Amino acid sequence: MDERSAAVARATAWRLVGKRPTVLWLTGLSGAGKSTIASAAALKLQALGYHCVVLDGDEMRQGLCQGLGFSDAERTENIRRVAEVARLFSQNGAIVLAALITPQQRQRTLARHVIGADAFVEVFVDAPLAVAEARDPKGLYRRARAGQLPGFTGIDARYEPPLWPHMKLNTADSTCEQAVQALLGYLYGRGVVS
Template sequence: MSYFPDTPHRNLHAFAFSHRSGMKHNPVVIWMTGLSASGKSTIADALDNALQEQGRITAIIDGDSVRSGLCRDLGFTDSDRDENIRRVAEVARLMLEAGLIVIVALISPSSASRHYARSIIGNECFVEVHVDAPLETAEQRDPKGLYKKARAGLIKNFTGIDSRYDVPVFPEVHLDTQALSVEQSVATILDWLAHNDVRT
């Protein structure tokens, strides 16, 4: 049974959006999903820097930071992962209402949880970015040694090893990190925003 309720989330940010016409940018949530070591955090940091250089007000919500603070009481069962994503989506929505461009870098492995995050934030302000790297490539990178530990049985429910990752079917942006550099990935996101009338 899915953790998420069937009823859609109430649109609580209509008032905030009605006052955004005077802003230099449109508030938006850029939700980066992908395997561990796919490049989410690196691209998020580079995108954040690029937007700040343009004078935009941004915030990053990174999975590692969330796990050590807001969601430190959660484990890695399916229900705990869903709750982790729900909390992040609620925080991102509050930042969105404050007028920020919010960059979320989170594995967010299940399609159901990403769909629910979109319903919380609002489809018109949710940009799903699939940071795509094959499992073999992610394992080769493995900067924290997590895949090695998962293969050795030291980490349970590790996404890509003994826990599934639902590949996004129709993300707004797809980044092939084997083919694109960090700079090219950032440019791809910015181009999508520009071509879809999202002022950044």
């Protein structure tokens, strides 16, 4: 099968099951709740019988993106690689949940470009810095405040909040379960789950 026929076959497969390639790209501060929500949503989707893949920033950095640091250029490369993997999974029928800080607008634009605007769903996992820092689940803010993590987002590197995200999940005022329900509702409205 040539490349074009393969693409047509994939598109047909999606139509048959009534789905659309979908990458839920969760962006937000460290500690905002991206990984927690992504894994809870994946568990729920899998229990409902959907093929679902989580691409978590931390895990990607241990493997595919090993060796990349946290300069702007390296973060952008990290995001580009994860977006490429997300695109491949989504084109093969999986619902993808990507959980990466993705601090800059231009990095999210790059992810959207790589994944394709039709499939890319920007989900802003929003918690005020004070809340994320008080949670500090990995002790990163403490280390950043001690000067051990230069360039840490929210402390000495800017997080640019998305201007027009497809969805905003406020984790300071609502629970992880509510966020998962909101994501499922979105997927339902999109025709990806029924």
